[in-house]
Structure formats: structure tokens, C-alpha cells
Amino acid sequence: MAKQKPRTLSGFMELLPARQVQFERMAEELRRTYSLYGFTPLDTPIIEASEVLLAKAGGETEKQIYRFSKGDTDLSLRFDLTVPLAKYVALHYAGLSFPFRRFQIGKVYRGERAQRGRFREFYQADIDIIGDGKLDIANEAEIPSIIYQTFTALGLKRFQIRVNNRKILSGFYAMLGLSDKSGDIMRVVDKLPKIGPDKVRELLTDEVLALTGEQADEILKFISITGSNNHVLSALEEYRSRHELFDTGLDELNTVVKYLSAFGVPEENFAVDLTIARGLDYYTGTVYETFMLDHPEIGSICSGGRYDNLAEYYTDKQLPGVGISIGLTRLFYVLEEQGYLNDSLITSPADVLILPMTDDLAPAISLATQLRGAGIRTQLYAEQKKFKQKMSYADKLGVPYILLLGEDEITQSKVSLKNMSTGEQELLSVDEAIRKMLDTIGAGNAAAPIQEPERG
Amino acid sequence: MAKQKPRTLSGFMELLPARQVQFERMAEELRRTYSLYGFTPLDTPIIEASEVLLAKAGGETEKQIYRFSKGDTDLSLRFDLTVPLAKYVALHYAGLSFPFRRFQIGKVYRGERAQRGRFREFYQADIDIIGDGKLDIANEAEIPSIIYQTFTALGLKRFQIRVNNRKILSGFYAMLGLSDKSGDIMRVVDKLPKIGPDKVRELLTDEVLALTGEQADEILKFISITGSNNHVLSALEEYRSRHELFDTGLDELNTVVKYLSAFGVPEENFAVDLTIARGLDYYTGTVYETFMLDHPEIGSICSGGRYDNLAEYYTDKQLPGVGISIGLTRLFYVLEEQGYLNDSLITSPADVLILPMTDDLAPAISLATQLRGAGIRTQLYAEQKKFKQKMSYADKLGVPYILLLGEDEITQSKVSLKNMSTGEQELLSVDEAIRKMLDTIGAGNAAAPIQEPERG
Numbered sequence: 001m002a003k004q005k006p007r008t009l010s011g012f013m014e015l016l017p018a019r020q021v022q023f024e025r026m027a028e029e030l031r032r033t034y035s036l037y038g039f040t041p042l043d044t045p046i047i048e049a050s051e052v053l054l055a056k057a058g059g060e061t062e063k064q065i066y067r068f069s070k071g072d073t074d075l076s077l078r079f080d081l082t083v084p085l086a087k088y089v090a091l092h093y094a095g096l097s098f099p100f101r102r103f104q105i106g107k108v109y110r111g112e113r114a115q116r117g118r119f120r121e122f123y124q125a126d127i128d129i130i131g132d133g134k135l136d137i138a139n140e141a142e143i144p145s146i147i148y149q150t151f152t153a154l155g156l157k158r159f160q161i162r163v164n165n166r167k168i169l170s171g172f173y174a175m176l177g178l179s180d181k182s183g184d185i186m187r188v189v190d191k192l193p194k195i196g197p198d199k200v201r202e203l204l205t206d207e208v209l210a211l212t213g214e215q216a217d218e219i220l221k222f223i224s225i226t227g228s229n230n231h232v233l234s235a236l237e238e239y240r241s242r243h244e245l246f247d248t249g250l251d252e253l254n255t256v257v258k259y260l261s262a263f264g265v266p267e268e269n270f271a272v273d274l275t276i277a278r279g280l281d282y283y284t285g286t287v288y289e290t291f292m293l294d295h296p297e298i299g300s301i302c303s304g305g306r307y308d309n310l311a312e313y314y315t316d317k318q319l320p321g322v323g324i325s326i327g328l329t330r331l332f333y334v335l336e337e338q339g340y341l342n343d344s345l346i347t348s349p350a351d352v353l354i355l356p357m358t359d360d361l362a363p364a365i366s367l368a369t370q371l372r373g374a375g376i377r378t379q380l381y382a383e384q385k386k387f388k389q390k391m392s393y394a395d396k397l398g399v400p401y402i403l404l405l406g407e408d409e410i411t412q413s414k415v416s417l418k419n420m421s422t423g424e425q426e427l428l429s430v431d432e433a434i435r436k437m438l439d440t441i442g443a444g445n446a447a448a449p450i451q452e453p454e455r456g
Numbered sequence: 457m458a459k460q461k462p463r464t465l466s467g468f469m470e471l472l473p474a475r476q477v478q479f480e481r482m483a484e485e486l487r488r489t490y491s492l493y494g495f496t497p498l499d500t501p502i503i504e505a506s507e508v509l510l511a512k513a514g515g516e517t518e519k520q521i522y523r524f525s526k527g528d529t530d531l532s533l534r535f536d537l538t539v540p541l542a543k544y545v546a547l548h549y550a551g552l553s554f555p556f557r558r559f560q561i562g563k564v565y566r567g568e569r570a571q572r573g574r575f576r577e578f579y580q581a582d583i584d585i586i587g588d589g590k591l592d593i594a595n596e597a598e599i600p601s602i603i604y605q606t607f608t609a610l611g612l613k614r615f616q617i618r619v620n621n622r623k624i625l626s627g628f629y630a631m632l633g634l635s636d637k638s639g640d641i642m643r644v645v646d647k648l649p650k651i652g653p654d655k656v657r658e659l660l661t662d663e664v665l666a667l668t669g670e671q672a673d674e675i676l677k678f679i680s681i682t683g684s685n686n687h688v689l690s691a692l693e694e695y696r697s698r699h700e701l702f703d704t705g706l707d708e709l710n711t712v713v714k715y716l717s718a719f720g721v722p723e724e725n726f727a728v729d730l731t732i733a734r735g736l737d738y739y740t741g742t743v744y745e746t747f748m749l750d751h752p753e754i755g756s757i758c759s760g761g762r763y764d765n766l767a768e769y770y771t772d773k774q775l776p777g778v779g780i781s782i783g784l785t786r787l788f789y790v791l792e793e794q795g796y797l798n799d800s801l802i803t804s805p806a807d808v809l810i811l812p813m814t815d816d817l818a819p820a821i822s823l824a825t826q827l828r829g830a831g832i833r834t835q836l837y838a839e840q841k842k843f844k845q846k847m848s849y850a851d852k853l854g855v856p857y858i859l860l861l862g863e864d865e866i867t868q869s870k871v872s873l874k875n876m877s878t879g880e881q882e883l884l885s886v887d888e889a890i891r892k893m894l895d896t897i898g899a900g901n902a903a904a905p906i907q908e909p910e911r912g
Contacts, residue, residue, distance in 0.1 A: 003769065003770055003771060003772070004511035004769050004770055006508060006542075006546040006547040006767075006770040006771070007543075007547065008500075008504070009501060009503060009505055012501040013501075014500055015499070016548060016552075017498070017552070017558070020497055020498060023499070024497050035833050036831070036832075036833055036834070037834070038809075038833055038834055039805055040473040040476065040477065041476055041477065043470075044464075044470055045464060045465060045468040045469075045577050046502065047465060047468065047522075047565075047577060049463065049465055052460060052461075052462060052463060055460035066524070066526055068522070068525075069524075071567070073465070075522075087463075087464070088462075091462040096473070097849055097852040099838075101805055102473070107502060109503075111526050121501050121502065121503060131839070136839050139838055141821075142836065142838075145825075149828075258818065259817065259818065259821055262818040262819075262825070263824075264822075311462075313459065314459055314460055314461070315459060316459070349491075349495055349496035349557055350494035361592075361715065361718075362714065362715065362718040363718075365594070365597075365598075365715055365719055366718045366720075368719075369601075369720045372492045375492070376492075377492055377493075378492070378493070378494055379493070379494025380594070381555075382555075382592040382594035382598075383555065383587070383590065383591070384592065393554075396553040
């Protein structure tokens with residue numbers, strides 16, 4: 001028979017088993033943390049009617065959409081989890097209680113140009129809190145505190161959540177009489193880490209933006225306010241009472257910083273940063289970006305902010321919210337590339353592999369049933385192979401333990417337990433073997449998925 | 457602004473939060489059970505190249521495919537998890553260890569005619585064991601034992617896994633000289649529960665199949681062998697030594713029945729049933745279907761079997777396997793319809809809702825941080841609302857506990873804990889409140905997702 005060459009599309013991540021286990025542990029840790037903060041899991045279709053999904057979209061996004069027809073229906077694959085959330089909340093408004101707090105971890109699709117580390121199918125992990133009419137500022141502090149907890153639980157230490165407030169930025173540009181140009185200015189300022197202050201000044205005063213030298217200097221002075229959070233907040237007080245929106249933003253930022261410490265977030269993981277703007281016009285208050293301190297070149301690994309109108313394309317209801325998103329597939333890819341995945345995590349499908357040494361498998365099956373009843377992930381090796389091949393299989397899987405069950409063991413109602421990392425082998429009762437395994441495997445299974453490399 | 461009416465496509469399940477939690481608990485229980493049996497989690501893309509995905513397909517399946525182009529690439533959405541598994545194993549053969557045991561819970565797509573209870577996007581939950589060249593018969597007993605454990609863990613009791621062996625059927629038809637017609641005969645026999653024996657006899661002897669009356673009677677006699685597993689197996693011994701394939705099948709069935717009891721599966725949940733054939737020619741050995749005893753009209757809720765050639769369209773390697781699949785979305789739909797979902801499961805996003813009674817939220821935030829540190833799913837209600845509205849929100853979410861934190865409590869370093877089901881309210885230290893909540897919420901969160909209705 002002619003064979004079809006098997007392949008997986010480029011831009012679509014497909015992992016080998018051990019790597020997949022590490023990915024699953026990350027997703028599990030996200031679900032656990034988000035649940036701890038009172039978020040409910042949500043699942044929405046991957047396919048939506050195009051006119052619903054694209055009610056707002058335009059530009060770059062629209063070009064990347066996977067869009068097609070089935071019968072008479074114009075369909076699209078979701079490109080993020082925010083638009084489906086907006087649809088969900090507008091559609092099911094009457095069945096929801098507000099504030100509505102949901103998390104969603106799901107695949108999204110963007111037909112980006114294929115290149116290393118770029119994915120066309122990727123997981124996003126989103127949390128959002130949606131208010132009905134209003135939403136308290138405390139929520140804007142809770143979101144980064146969850147992200148702090150999440151990354152800490154994953155095993156990451158050297159990261160920093162950078163926070164700003166769009167009202168401060170808009171208020172500041174209004175003071176300079178530059179409200180009309182604030183979007184364009186922010187896009188230029190965004191390039192500061194890459195091109196430096198001189199080049200930024202040049203772009204601000206060129207014929208396109210046409211700012212005066214004085215205005216450009218004011219902007220450069222403003223965004224050069226850095227230091228401890230207290231220092232930055234004090235420096236911002238100098239601008240108080242010159243514009244109402246700025247003052248509101250500053251009050252909000254003060255509250256967020258104060259609450260973040262009550263949420264238990266240490267200052268080294270959290271910094272006020274006036275250069276954070278977020279490209280989208282969508283955000284109206286606190287905005288977040290998160291950086292790996294040892295890999296700034298990767299860019300933000302978790303971003304979001306406060307918005308005033310989640311579902312304006314679907315409903316007249318005012319639904320303000322605050323949310324944040326982790327691009328999980330890309331993050332996993334980066335962590336693997338940089339050697340951040342924890343190899344002490346047990347990635348074998350089982351904690352123990354039973355190797356029966358008799359033709360009749362019934363005793364080995366009963367043993368497997370007993371171990372599984374005790375909560376031990378157990379695989380029974382049922383194939384007729386040479387002992388050496390069985391051991392090589394155990395090695396390849398990376399199981400922490402094997403159990404040998406031959407006539408001798410069966411007669412004595414014992415098992416031979418072999419610890420695969422120490423090589424130690426003991427003849428034990430089943431209960432003793434269970435206790436021994438339970439004492440050690442828990443830590444390996446629950447290990448943090450990320451372990452930061454030693455820095456030299 | 458003109459609004460786009462929000463809607464979700466028909467045939468696409470989208471649940472409200474409490475229902476979604478019940479669905480997630482089911483999926484979690486599947487992951488837990490499959491892991492206990494030494495299966496590794498797998499995730500493959502939803503989109504595949506059409507020529508890869510459709511290497512084998514034809515007929516009904518092909519018509520239902522979501523197929524489209526993006527750029528120059530002809531793409532299709534997966535319609536099951538078996539073809540992607542075949543591709544995965546063929547593609548990553550060198551990186552896998554055999555037997556390769558994987559589970560996958562994922563969405564698949566079929567453009568079926570829209571009708572109540574039929575889904576175009578639905579979850580399948582599959583387990584498969586793939587051998588390299590050979591695969592021991594013990595695996596064919598392990599698969600139904602996992603399904604027994606899975607449904608039991610979900611809370612289902614009145615179900616039965618029905619097992620047969622294709623070799624017995626093929627051998628039997630060979631005895632009658634009907635090998636050529638066996639596929640068509642099995643399709644007719646499959647209708648027995650619906651149309652009864654007389655009508656089956658009529659179809660077998662009509663001009664299309666043209667069996668003799670004697671042949672038809674032999675078939676009806678054969679498929680009317682019912683009773684306890686031992687009784688059926690004894691009755692089958694009467695046919696022994698008339699055809700080699702039949703004898704092999706009977707040996708296999710005897711082994712499967714013997715091992716199933718070592719796997720701890722009670723006979724009421726497991727029956728040899730000679731009418732089970734499975735439509736697909738794909739299966740070559742043991743086959744399974746699973747029925748809810750009180751709802752036979754629903755049909756099989758979990759089906760599968762042994763196959764000899766998983767990936768013959770992609771590779772020359774002989775990769776026999778055995779697997780089974782649960783149509784999770786449809787099962788969930790059916791369970792909801794029939795009142796099988798357990799309402800004592802905690803479905804609120806949090807175990808406790810903190811209601812701060814002060815303007816400064818910092819003490820409430822610190823309390824929330826403490827509770828989350830103790831593993832209690834905690835939501836902080838930060839909105840400025842009247843007390844009555846806050847209580848109504850707590851009611852709607854269905855949280856088991858609320859914690860009131862006012863000036864009095866803060867001064868005394870206490871909290872007021874209210875049990876929402878009993879109405880009881882107590883002034884307690886934070887540690888006392890944590891202990892009290894941990895004592896009770898565990899059971900509600902870990903409750904089985906299914907509770908069978910009382911039968912009258």
C-alpha cells in the first residue's frame with residue numbers, strides 16, 4: 001500500500017511524552033492557582049460565526065484569521081480568548097453574577113508567518129474580572145498578585161511585573177497639550193529600551209510628530225523617572241493638580257501599590273514603570289507587562305490591564321474589566337530553549353512498572369489493582385520479552401521504581417522493589433512496598449515545572 | 457454604535473459556570489484515573505494537513521470534515537483522536553517506547569446535521585495502548601477495567617461493559633461458509649435489539665443477503681447465547697475445533713474474562729455479549745461497548761477494541777493496539793438531561809467569599825492572602841455595594857461560606873464566619889475559621905460528578 005508521509009504542520013507544537021507532562025504540569029499549576037483566587041473555569045467553542053468573532057477586528061488580526069465556510073456559514077477560528085469572553089458575557093449576561101471572574105486555558109489560532117518560536121496554534125491562559133457598570137480598583141491590584149503567585153508556583157523567581165496606569169499617561173500628555181498625538185507618542189516611547197533616548201527624541205521632533213524640543217524633553221524627563229516604587233510615586237506627586245485624569249490615575253496607582261503589598265507581593269517582583277503603555281487603545285487604567293529578569297530580550301511573558309468596555313460590540317451594557325493573559329505555548333517554548341524546565345519532575349507515565357516473571361499474569365494484575373487502589377500510578381508490563389528488554393523499557397520511560405513478581409515472590413507473598421535511581425533492590429511485603437513508594441514519589445510528581453538555571 | 461447580536465453556533469456546547477465546573481470535574485476524574493493506570497497525556501494539533509488526516513478516510517466521515525485552505529495549504533480539523541494518534545506514532549516512532557500508552561482528551565469536529573443532542577464540536581476522551589509488532593492479550597482486559605474504574609470514580613453504578621471478540625464472529629461465519637457476507641450479516645445482527653429476531657431472520661434470508669433458512673437459524677441460535685459469562689463461555693465451547701480463528705478468539709475471550717476479575721471488575725458491570733460487533737472493519741480482536749442499564753436507548757457511551765494496524769496508512773511498521781473512546785460532550789449532555797449530575801458538588805468559583813465592611817480593603821486583602829495560603833479557594837468581594845446586594849451575590853454563586861470583616865472583627869483580630877447552608881454565624885480567630893472550612897469543603901469539592909437518580 002502506498003504510504004502517506006506523516007507530518008505535523010509548521011507552527012503547530014507537538015511534544016514528545018516527557019515534554020508533554022511538563023507542559024501539563026504547568027497548565028495544572030495555572031488551574032490550581034486561578035481556582036485558589038476564586039476564578040471559575042470557562043470553555044468556549046474554538047469556531048465562531050465570523051460576523052460575531054470579527055465584529056471588532058481589523059488590520060493585522062483580520063489578515064491572520066483562519067476563516068472558511070461550511071455549508072452556508074461563514075466561520076472563523078478564535079484568535080484570542082477575549083473576544084469569545086465578550087460574546088459569552090453579552091450572550092449569557094442574565095445567567096451570570098457580577099463581578100464575573102473566569103479563567104480560560106485554550107488554543108487560539110493566528111496564521112502568522114512561520115518562523116522558529118512563532119506558533120499558529122497556541123495556548124493562551126487568561127484570567128479576567130468583569131464588573132456590571134463598575135469595578136473596584138482593588139481588582140487591578142489582585143490581578144498582578146495572582147500572576148506573582150502563579151509564576152512563583154511554577155518555580156520562576158527572577159521575574160518582574162511592571163505596572164503603569166494609562167490615565168497617568170493620558171493626563172500627562174494632556175498637560176502638554178498633546179492628547180491628539182498621545183497614541184503615536186506612546187508607540188515611539190515604547191521603543192526606548194531598543195533605540196535609546198536620543199533616537200526617541202529625534203523621532204518625537206521629526207516632521208511626522210513635530211513636537212517642540214521642550215515637549216520632547218518633558219516627555220524624556222517623565223519617562224526617565226525610575227527607582228523604587230516609593231521614589232517613582234513621590235516624583236509623580238510633582239505633577240499633581242495640573243490635570244484631573246492624571247490625578248485620578250496617580251490615586252489609582254497609589255492604591256494598587258498599597259494593596260499589592262497586602263496581597264503579599266514582594267517589591268522585587270513588582271515595579272512601577274512609566275514606560276509601560278500597552279499598544280492597544282482598549283486599556284484605560286492599570287496596565288501590566290511581565291519580564292524575565294535574565295531574559296529581557298524575550299519581551300513580556302504576561303500582559304494585560306484594565307478596560308472600560310468589554311463587550312461594546314455586542315451590548316449597550318457597560319462592562320468594565322481587568323484581565324491578563326499568558327501565552328503558554330510560547331512561554332513553554334522559551335523556557336525549554338533557555339534550560340528552565342525542571343528535570344527532577346517525574347515525567348514517566350507511571351510511578352512503578354510491574355514486571356511479571358510468570359506466564360499467568362493474574363497475580364501481577366491483582367498487584368497492579370492493589371497499587372492503583374493506593375493511589376500509585378502503576379503500569380503493568382504484559383509483553384513477552386527478555387528481561388533485558390523489559391529493563392531497557394523501564395529505563396527509557398524513566399519510572400522511579402520497578403516491581404519484580406516471580407514464583408518466589410508469589411509463594412512468599414512478597415514483591416521485589418527496585419529503586420531505579422539508587423539501584424537498590426529489596427524483598428518487601430506489598431504494604432511495605434506501597435509505603436516506601438508513597439514516601440518518595442509525591443515530591444517528584446508535585447515538583448515545580450520550572451527550575452531556574454544557576455547563574456554564573 | 458450598531459451592535460452585533462452575540463450568538464454561539466448551533467451544535468457547539470457552551471456551558472454556564474456551574475455546569476462547566478461539573479464538566480471539568482468529569483474531565484479531571486478521567487485524567488486522574490487514566491494516569492493511575494500508567495497512561496501519559498498527549499496533545500496534538502486540532503488542524504492537520506488534509507492529505508495526512510484524510511489518508512484513510514472516506515464516505516460519511518469525509519463529508520462531515522471541516523476542510524479549508526489557508527494560503528496554499530489544504531487543512532482539515534481532526535474528526536477523531538485516532539487518526540492524529542496514528543500520525544503521531546508513525547512520525548515520532550523513534551522517540552517513543554513501546555508499548556506506548558497514551559490518553560488524550562480533546563475537541564474534535566464533525567459537521568453533522570444539527571439536532572438536539574448532536575454536537576459538531578465535542579470532546580473525545582481516548583486511551584490506547586500501542587505495541588511494536590506484538591501486543592499481549594492482557595492489554596485487552598486492562599482497557600475495560602480502566603473504563604470500569606473511570607465510570608465508578610465518576611459516580612456511575614448502573615452500567616455494563618459488553619465484550620465480544622471479532623475472531624469468534626469471523627470464525628463462526630467462516631464455519632457457515634459465510635465469510636464473504638460476514639460484514640453485511642453483522643450489520644443486520646446489530647439491529648437485533650431494535651427490530652427483534654423475526655425481522656432479523658427476514659433480512660438475512662431476503663434476496664440481498666440470500667442466506668438459507670438453516671444458516672439464518674444457526675446465526676439466530678448463536679447470537680441468542682446469553683446468560684452469565686461462564687454460561688456463555690461454556691456454550692461457545694460447543695463450537696470449538698471447527699475453525700482455527702474461532703478457537704483463537706475463544707481462547708482470547710477466556711483470558712480476558714479471567715483477567716478482568718483479577719483487575720477487580722465485578723461481573724454485573726461486565727458481560728460477554730455475542731451481539732457486539734462494532735461497525736468498523738478496523739477491529740480484529742476484543743471489542744467493547746458500554747451501556748447505561750437504565751438508559752439503553754442512549755446507546756453505547758464508551759466503545760472500542762483491538763486493532764492490528766494503527767498506522768498502516770503512514771508506515772510499514774506493524775503497530776497493533778487496543779483502545780477505547782468516551783464521547784464526553786454527548787455523555788455530559790445525556791447525564792444532564794437524565795438528571796444524573798450531582799448537585800451536592802460545590803460549583804461556586806470559591807469556597808469562601810470575604811465581605812469587607814471597611815473602606816480600606818488592606819485588612820481584607822491580607823486575610824484573603826492568608827486563606828489562599830492555607831489552600832482555601834477565596835474570593836474577595838471588593839465592590840462598594842449594599843450589604844443585601846453582597847449577600848445576594850454570595851447566594852447566587854452558591855459559596856459554602858462567607859467571612860465578614862468589619863472594624864469590630866479587625867480590632868479583635870477575629871472574623872465572622874457564616875455557613876451559608878446552615879445560616880450559622882460565629883466569631884472566630886482566622887486559624888479557627890480556616891480549620892472549620894477545611895473540615896467541610898473538601899468533600900464538596902471532591903464529590904463525584906455523577907449521582908444516579910433514585911429509581912422508583
